[in-house]
Amino acid sequence: MTAFRTLAAIIGLCLVTAIGFVAIAWRSPIAPVPPPNTASFDRELLRRGAQLAAAGDCNACHTAPGGRAFAGGRALPTPFGTIYSTNITPDPDTGIGQWPEEAFRRALAEGVDREGRQLYPAFPYDHFTLLTQEDVSALYAFFMTREMVTATAPENEISFPLNVRMLLAGWKLFFFRQGPYQPDAAQSAEWNRGAYLSEGLAHCGACHTPRNRLGAEKASERYGGGEIEGWNAYALNEASPAPVPWDTESLRLYLKNGWHDAHGVARGPMAAVVDNLATTPDADIKAIATYVASIAGPVSAERQQAAEALVAAARNPAGKSASGTETSGEHIFHATCAGCHESERPLPFGGVNLILSTGPSGPNPHNILNVVLWGLPPADGARSPIMPGFAASLSDQQIAALLSYVRARFSDKPAWPDLEKKVREARNAGRPDTVYPAHGIDPAEAMLNRGEGP
Amino acid sequence: MTSALVTRRSVLAGTGALVVSFSSISRALTQTLDTGQREKPPLPGSLKENPFLDSWIRIEADGRITIFTGKAELGQGIKTALLQVAAEQLDVPLASLKLITADTSQTANEGFTAGSHSMQDSGTAILHAAAQARAILVVEAAKRLGVTEETLKTKSGAVIAADGRKLGYGELVSENFLHLEAQPQSPLKDPASFTVMGKSTPRVDIPAKVTGGAAYVQDMRLPGMVHARVVRPPSYSASLTNVDTAGAEKLPGVIKILRDGNFLAVVAEREFQAIKAMRALSAAAQWAQKPSLPKQSELPATVMALPSQDTAIIDRRQEGIVAAKKLEATCTRPYQAHGSIGPSCAVAVWNEESMTIWTHTQGVYPDRQAIAQMLRLPPEKVRCIHVEGSGCYGHNGADDAAADAALIARSLPGRPVRVQWMREQEHAWEPFGPAMVTKVSAALDEAGDIADWDYAVWSNTHSTRPGGAGSLLAAQHMAEPFALPAPKPIPQPEGGGDRNAIPLYHLPSARVMHHFLPAMPVRVSALRSLGAYMNVFSIESFMDELAEAAGRDPVEFRLKHLDDVRARDVVMLASERFGWDSFQRRLGRGCGFAFARYKNLAAYCAIAAEVEVERETGRARLVRAVAAVDSGQTVNPDGVINQVEGAILQSASWTLYESVGFDDTRITSIDWSTYPILRFDAVPASVDVHIIDRPGQPFLGTGETGQGPAAAAIANAVANATGKRFRDLPLTRQRIKNVIGV
Amino acid sequence: MKLKVNGSEYEIDADPDTPLLYVLRNDLALNGAKFGCGLGQCGACTVMVDGKAIFSCLTPMLVVEGKEITTVEGLGSIDNPGPLQRAFIEEQAAQCGYCIAGMIMRAQALLQKNPDASDAEVRAALEPNLCRCGTHMRILRAVRRAADLMRTAAHGSERRAP
Numbered sequence A: 001m002t003a004f005r006t007l008a009a010i011i012g013l014c015l016v017t018a019i020g021f022v023a024i025a026w027r028s029p030i031a032p033v034p035p036p037n038t039a040s041f042d043r044e045l046l047r048r049g050a051q052l053a054a055a056g057d058c059n060a061c062h063t064a065p066g067g068r069a070f071a072g073g074r075a076l077p078t079p080f081g082t083i084y085s086t087n088i089t090p091d092p093d094t095g096i097g098q099w100p101e102e103a104f105r106r107a108l109a110e111g112v113d114r115e116g117r118q119l120y121p122a123f124p125y126d127h128f129t130l131l132t133q134e135d136v137s138a139l140y141a142f143f144m145t146r147e148m149v150t151a152t153a154p155e156n157e158i159s160f161p162l163n164v165r166m167l168l169a170g171w172k173l174f175f176f177r178q179g180p181y182q183p184d185a186a187q188s189a190e191w192n193r194g195a196y197l198s199e200g201l202a203h204c205g206a207c208h209t210p211r212n213r214l215g216a217e218k219a220s221e222r223y224g225g226g227e228i229e230g231w232n233a234y235a236l237n238e239a240s241p242a243p244v245p246w247d248t249e250s251l252r253l254y255l256k257n258g259w260h261d262a263h264g265v266a267r268g269p270m271a272a273v274v275d276n277l278a279t280t281p282d283a284d285i286k287a288i289a290t291y292v293a294s295i296a297g298p299v300s301a302e303r304q305q306a307a308e309a310l311v312a313a314a315r316n317p318a319g320k321s322a323s324g325t326e327t328s329g330e331h332i333f334h335a336t337c338a339g340c341h342e343s344e345r346p347l348p349f350g351g352v353n354l355i356l357s358t359g360p361s362g363p364n365p366h367n368i369l370n371v372v373l374w375g376l377p378p379a380d381g382a383r384s385p386i387m388p389g390f391a392a393s394l395s396d397q398q399i400a401a402l403l404s405y406v407r408a409r410f411s412d413k414p415a416w417p418d419l420e421k422k423v424r425e426a427r428n429a430g431r432p433d434t435v436y437p438a439h440g441i442d443p444a445e446a447m448l449n450r451g452e453g454p
Numbered sequence B: 001m002t003s004a005l006v007t008r009r010s011v012l013a014g015t016g017a018l019v020v021s022f023s024s025i026s027r028a029l030t031q032t033l034d035t036g037q038r039e040k041p042p043l044p045g046s047l048k049e050n051p052f053l054d055s056w057i058r059i060e061a062d063g064r065i066t067i068f069t070g071k072a073e074l075g076q077g078i079k080t081a082l083l084q085v086a087a088e089q090l091d092v093p094l095a096s097l098k099l100i101t102a103d104t105s106q107t108a109n110e111g112f113t114a115g116s117h118s119m120q121d122s123g124t125a126i127l128h129a130a131a132q133a134r135a136i137l138v139v140e141a142a143k144r145l146g147v148t149e150e151t152l153k154t155k156s157g158a159v160i161a162a163d164g165r166k167l168g169y170g171e172l173v174s175e176n177f178l179h180l181e182a183q184p185q186s187p188l189k190d191p192a193s194f195t196v197m198g199k200s201t202p203r204v205d206i207p208a209k210v211t212g213g214a215a216y217v218q219d220m221r222l223p224g225m226v227h228a229r230v231v232r233p234p235s236y237s238a239s240l241t242n243v244d245t246a247g248a249e250k251l252p253g254v255i256k257i258l259r260d261g262n263f264l265a266v267v268a269e270r271e272f273q274a275i276k277a278m279r280a281l282s283a284a285a286q287w288a289q290k291p292s293l294p295k296q297s298e299l300p301a302t303v304m305a306l307p308s309q310d311t312a313i314i315d316r317r318q319e320g321i322v323a324a325k326k327l328e329a330t331c332t333r334p335y336q337a338h339g340s341i342g343p344s345c346a347v348a349v350w351n352e353e354s355m356t357i358w359t360h361t362q363g364v365y366p367d368r369q370a371i372a373q374m375l376r377l378p379p380e381k382v383r384c385i386h387v388e389g390s391g392c393y394g395h396n397g398a399d400d401a402a403a404d405a406a407l408i409a410r411s412l413p414g415r416p417v418r419v420q421w422m423r424e425q426e427h428a429w430e431p432f433g434p435a436m437v438t439k440v441s442a443a444l445d446e447a448g449d450i451a452d453w454d455y456a457v458w459s460n461t462h463s464t465r466p467g468g469a470g471s472l473l474a475a476q477h478m479a480e481p482f483a484l485p486a487p488k489p490i491p492q493p494e495g496g497g498d499r500n501a502i503p504l505y506h507l508p509s510a511r512v513m514h515h516f517l518p519a520m521p522v523r524v525s526a527l528r529s530l531g532a533y534m535n536v537f538s539i540e541s542f543m544d545e546l547a548e549a550a551g552r553d554p555v556e557f558r559l560k561h562l563d564d565v566r567a568r569d570v571v572m573l574a575s576e577r578f579g580w581d582s583f584q585r586r587l588g589r590g591c592g593f594a595f596a597r598y599k600n601l602a603a604y605c606a607i608a609a610e611v612e613v614e615r616e617t618g619r620a621r622l623v624r625a626v627a628a629v630d631s632g633q634t635v636n637p638d639g640v641i642n643q644v645e646g647a648i649l650q651s652a653s654w655t656l657y658e659s660v661g662f663d664d665t666r667i668t669s670i671d672w673s674t675y676p677i678l679r680f681d682a683v684p685a686s687v688d689v690h691i692i693d694r695p696g697q698p699f700l701g702t703g704e705t706g707q708g709p710a711a712a713a714i715a716n717a718v719a720n721a722t723g724k725r726f727r728d729l730p731l732t733r734q735r736i737k738n739v740i741g742v
Numbered sequence C: 001m002k003l004k005v006n007g008s009e010y011e012i013d014a015d016p017d018t019p020l021l022y023v024l025r026n027d028l029a030l031n032g033a034k035f036g037c038g039l040g041q042c043g044a045c046t047v048m049v050d051g052k053a054i055f056s057c058l059t060p061m062l063v064v065e066g067k068e069i070t071t072v073e074g075l076g077s078i079d080n081p082g083p084l085q086r087a088f089i090e091e092q093a094a095q096c097g098y099c100i101a102g103m104i105m106r107a108q109a110l111l112q113k114n115p116d117a118s119d120a121e122v123r124a125a126l127e128p129n130l131c132r133c134g135t136h137m138r139i140l141r142a143v144r145r146a147a148d149l150m151r152t153a154a155h156g157s158e159r160r161a162p
């Protein structure tokens, strides 16, 4: 009897939980509408939408390498399997052409698609939820006026039980707080604007904050450095490994131009981000820089001094000849790297002096490895740094020797352990498409953007 | 008709030269007799300056035949075309001929290999020289065989009699056999009988080039040769204030460090040693520089503000034109680079007070004169031998590298010195194609025809080629420098900045102004097609705008204003082969058309292009191009096609991507990162070139006819695809996106 | 240091950091690999190492010790050209020709790995290599033709095999 009752109670509880869960998880579809007339949108709204879409880096995930803009199909590796981005062009059948604005809004704010399905947080609605109504409207207008592309993304490669989308509702219970953004009255308007953009649309934390085992950003380690597509998104908080500490001004220039002379050029997935930010209004970039700089807090006098010494050393051409230990790593460095990285070629197109680069000082060699293996591909028809990849010419052991030399010479950090194994892993992961070409870093083109051009 | 009459009019005392008037087999004879007392008409092609037949052709007693040309192979296939001409007119197998190209101690002085002139100058000279040589051989054979010339045939290097008797060319020649002055008229073969000319012939230089044969000056390895590198100043304005050479001197293999004013160079036994020493030297050098360059973002305004010498190259404007519509436009072009894939290189050796230089210059004689002046030597003490380099497309660093090699070699007597420029040196120091601005305004009458045309072009010179030591970088950088000679405009009808500034269209009232700008803030010179690229881009873009304003189809509008039949032919052929009339314009896809006759006196070229423009990125891509070309008598059809294909792709690269970057002090385009050009991802799906052959007509030259029309066809297609007109070159994705992005 | 180039072993006496390009050109007097930029931006210096196309201008000699190095000279000779060389001659795929040896070597590495490479794959593979003369259309045609030549040759030898 007791046993029966207990069982009944358990079953009952389960049922209630299940029903309750389904009640939460089940979302009703929103009826499709015919694609809106593109002429119906206000031009100013469209212009803002374009800027916002750029700040949101939407094209980076929603465009397959070599594919049509926003037509989806890009593979996004996650610890749980590969997710393919969807087509967000206004194609009525394969894109979002039949989505009313309300459905678009719900996807951004709640992570639920038009048909009521729960969305994976690879689509960072945990950030987009902070967006204001007006910004969502502008984005909607922008996407509804893109060129229609008929394209269906491949099926996600996620195994049971994670492929049961309903379960995402449970994930949301723990890790998702719906917006919109609540300003911090103690901070300046600029800071708040920066926080709104960085935390929301630009979703900086999606890459720069480490994630827990369930794939949610760790609240306790905000901006402590994360990983994306096999790249380090370096820590932006006080743990930042940048040899020269970032401040508002250097961040502003870096985000605006895609490079900074004391840090080098954005690469990996960040290259796409800065490419997009080139069209973001200066005030917004400044706001983002202000907010992000505040995450790390003020720089100690000591660190500042060390940084200045590094910059001075980097500028001294005579200091560029190597130490002369004549290891194979050094030989390789001379023949393969020195021509650009120890030359007079200025940034952003010349090689950065590696004393200033975060790569050799990083917590692990992922980024420098990706660059050494796959290089930086040329942007088509635009000025951009070009670095050849060395995957074909250097063995794991040779790359390991090179990186040990680089680490020893250009950072004050201890040697990276298991380097050869890491080279092998990165090589096997084989994602040369994660080194995005940088289209937007030409200073002359930046002038064109601001209407100052020739 | 009597048998051949070879009149030895006189033997010039002292020179031993025979001035011979001969004639043979028909036309030429009558001509010679007719014109006996009158002034001779000018000799054809480069025979004008170099009339002796043996300047072009020499036949040895063993039958070997050598052809000489003062022009150089630049990758345009000229060697093959010239050999075809000679083989055809001499009736010898092409493979049996040897060809010597530009060499100051062996070949005629034909100036520069430039301006699509090689076939017109050298091709024409060889055509006539070969035909005359053949006639002389026939005359000689007739004499020996005791038959009349009419009964003789030539074939495979022999003269053959009707009865089968045969005399090889070698058997017919004696010493100085062809040391005769050419005649104005030649017994040219009937084009209908051609077996070599007019037939696609595999290029003689390609097999070695694809198998690693020695093909380039870069490939030269002379015994005892050493490797030099120059440390060029960081900018035009830089002067060397101090350099501690001790570190570089100690490096392994270093033989010599040479400093002469701002000229700094290092020589080492091995090439990579020279590079390392160059890097060390460069790090040790201190330079004083000052901002001397204009603002890149204000380039058009800067160009227009430079003092100018103004010439109306045509001025037949009429007063009181009643215009139904008036349109105007301003177009701009930035500085653009030659950007040869192989940076310049030269080898020089100073032996017993004379200098020998192997160089990929376009002009061995002018280069010799300039280098001799720099070294303060009589020109006879300097020999310049052309050896191929990477494609040059005009005046690039070749002459400067030759001067570098000579200057360095003089300090190391007896040792051949190879100077190889680094990529950044080629990019930063080559003389660029000048920045230009054009302004055009025109009126349409009631019928939609052009009633009035007013055009102006602002440009630097398009040639600072060696015309003295001052053109050479080394000479400018020496402690006792030579000054750059004052620039001069290239006169019409060829023109420089104003090349092709006069439209070929029928214009009842027109004025064209050339604003020549002597001051050159950036080093400039000849880039393939000179001003024609920009003028044709401007004129042909504007023709489209006018057609649109007139509500007419662009091709039909052009034909309406074209009288020249050959021009009309290429326009109609290109539009037909492209499928112009049936082209379906779609979102982001457009087509464009353009036409020009290069220099208004060389080849005719019409191009239709299809372009795709991606709205989100602004990226424009040439999808397809169809060209029709008439370059007169075609010698090597496949060679012509190759040249025009190349012109279209190169022009697409210029037009869509290219501009030289600079800051207030230095050139910042120093490699392919900073000077992007066409890569394979943007190569069109197809490029078709159709030739209209004109047998028997003069050669018109092909190398530079396509650049202008290709640029305009692309720009017109972009306008067609986007509904917006872009008048500033290049049509970068950013520029397009800024206009059509949202 | 010992290098294996086009099937032969050579003892090279040069600094170990010397880029392979200079060893090939100066020590072994092979003209195929060209200096174009020395920066890995143009592909003029492309050769094959263990079947992969690499930029010899940025590859120090020491890292290719013991590996199979192939230059354009190793694919055939002027009298007996290899399939790619033949195809380039037949298509007249050169203007100045300076870029061509590099193009051929990159194409060779591709076709060795993927004899049925599509047009898109050929374009993608050739992306690192620049041609300034605008010979691209012919280069693409020549690579296609070479792939055909190689396929027929392969079939032929299969048939001949016992």
Ligand code: FES
Pocket (backbone or CB within 6 Å): C034, C035, C036, C037, C038, C039, C040, C041, C042, C043, C044, C045, C046, C055, C056, C057, C058
């Ligand atoms: S020379 Fe090696 S890539 Fe250009």
Ligand code: FES
Pocket (backbone or CB within 6 Å): B075, B341, B390, B391, C094, C095, C096, C097, C098, C099, C100, C130, C131, C132, C133, C134, C135
């Ligand atoms: S053929 Fe001249 S660079 Fe390619």
